[in-house]
Amino acid sequence: MSLPPLVEPAPELTVDEVRRYSRHLIIPDVGMDGQKRLKNAKVLCVGAGGLGSPALMYLAAAGVGTLGIIDFDVVDESNLQRQIIHGQSDIGRSKAESARSTVNEINPYVDVVVHDEALTTDNVMDIFAGYDLIVDGTDNFATRYMVNDAAVLLGKPYVWGSIYRFDGQASVFWSEHGPCYRCLYPEPPPPGMVPSCAEGGVLGVLCASIGSIQVNEAIKVITGIGEPLVGRLMIYDALEMTYRQVKVRKDPECPLCGKNPTITELIDYEAFCGAVSEEAADAVKDSTISATDLKAMMDRGEEFMLVDVREPNEYEIVNIPGAVLIPKGEFLNGNALSQLPQDKKVVIHCKSGGRSAEVLAVVKGAGFSDAVHVGGGVLAWAGQVDPSLPTY
């Protein structure tokens, strides 16, 4: 299904622009008309991280006239393995500002609009309203559903991509012409079920594989060429090196873009996606200790069993002395409960406190009522007790 161009052409290209974009201009399908449409286009990239890095760099190089960058985060050393829009000297800098510098260096003819803030239900509609097309490069389900809902409510197309380890998915969601994200995934997985890249890792170059698909589709939608990825989901497997696609139809029962929508305005996305499950939230009440509390318990010689519920490769990177590794999955399937002592207190930790909260709910449910977890996990231990330890 080909679609008409999203954006009207700019009146003209300057002599400098003609020189710069010559390799586009001599492709008959793009030509002067397509390049003028790119010049007139306003594209917002949500997130200047893994997907946002290559997306912004190629959108800038391609000559998209106005590029919006929204990110509230600062550049961390652990970003640099994949977030190639930032460099060593940008560590500690605002990601949005750092991204602006790189875009300016790639193409000074691009107008960059920096939104150095978090995208929230209070500002998303106003921010999106100023753009023709959105590129979604966020890293969490709550923001992804918010981006989708705002785009549908405003009638804007958006190019969606998501990544995890070696797997990526991409599509163009445009409710006017096809399905939305909710037609594909009506709701997110249960909290804690699907790890984020911070928990599970991601192959750096995967960002380029998916980010470049997103830019490819943005260019097609803006200029009206080719077959946009509307109504199709692209599935990339970097280990098998396969690209597959499945058809996605508009769901007539979709609560947002279906025949009888029940979602007619933005909702509470944190509640919809649940940062932690209700069971975990209940379990940690009055049962959370700090890293310094844990150190004090050790120094007093208290008897307890410290359980690390992360994965073996995470344990290898950094661990708390005396911790026994029993990954979360062993608790969820019930196998690990027999390894816990009946006569000693159980202290559970993970990387930052999310997984340990889930395990705490299971352990308390099994009768270990005095079990506690360490708020902030091994990261808090490294930050507050032993700064010589590496973090990840």
Added chain:
Amino acid sequence: MRVTVNGEARELPDDATVASVVAQITSAARGVAVALNDEVVSRADWARTAVREADRVEILTAVQGG
């Protein structure tokens, strides 16, 4: 009957539906999409969509990373 689920051959009862295949694979139906012969089946249609001999079922999981 034999069908392919996520690339692997599986023996399923003749009255299998998309919903029953999902239930076999994962306990959590949230955050999951199912493609039957390369076409996503809407959630509302899972229970009434029959799976037939030689069909290909693919269960996709939403990921959030970016």
